[in-house]
Amino acid sequence: MIFDILNKPLAWYIAGPLIGLMVPLLYVIGNKAFGISSSFRHACATVLPKSIPYFNYDWKEKGGWNLKFALGILLGGILAQFTIPDNYHIDLATSTIQTLKGYGITDFSGFVPKELFTWNNVLTLQGISFMIIGGIMIGFGTRYASGCTAGHGITGMANLQKASLIATVSFFAGGMITTYFIIPFIIN
Template identity: 30%
Template sequence: MMNFHFIWPLSGGLLIGLSAGLYLLLNGRIAGISGLTASALGWTSGGVSILGLGFIGGVLAGAAAVFALLGHAGLTITSSPILLVVGGLLVGFGTRLGSGCTSGHGVCGLARLSPRSMVATMTFMIVAAITVYVTRHLVGGF
């Protein structure tokens, strides 16, 4: 029997790449989740963006469709809610400090060979590796 578990990640990656490419081609802008979320919530100079709302709505609808198809989320949360909130706030701060998130820099910026995005993505990955090492091996896990 063949194992087709690679279909879900492959499909997700293709859809992310397609949407990011189309967003750049049709709008001339980089598709970063943090920037689109900010524009959808009206936290940018242009006010609430219909395009941002549509993009975020599509992300949520896609997740809901997969959940409806599978009937379960397929993940287990093992961290404390406080740690998750603190982590989310730190990620949010980092995306503002780095002028973008992993989707903007890692997916779109690397595809355009942007030196700034290369540095940002390397920084994300190094900090992530250090964080995992510290929390799992030095502090004892959360």
């Protein structure tokens, strides 16, 4: 019975509050503001020279918790994988499937399109755009904006920060440009 529940996806009205609870959880257990993208900075600070001011700080003291948190997220993914049945299909909106089929995507199993996100594809135009440039923009953009969907989109929005509202609207504007203009162009 409990396994039946665990095998099912979480509804948004369950998942949202659970994610929102990360905000008080991290405040209570360690006086930390919920956020993830600063882990990229801390990871850089472990190896990059202190001559760059942005990386000249005590990463263990300031960022150790965030790197542990990020590692935990990865471990949480491993744990969750045990509850994902074989041949898992997300119950996507029919219109989304139609649009993506129009872009040339045919395999809708699992969490990400296997046609795009494969090791063979890393150095093709598609792979370089989706994985390498996409990744670089995530790291550069979140550090430039000083936060991501967690730090701005949830923590900052929950604290009614003007900066976070501007950032979150910009996240969505950038994402829509990619979805409506860049993805159809790259896949076709």
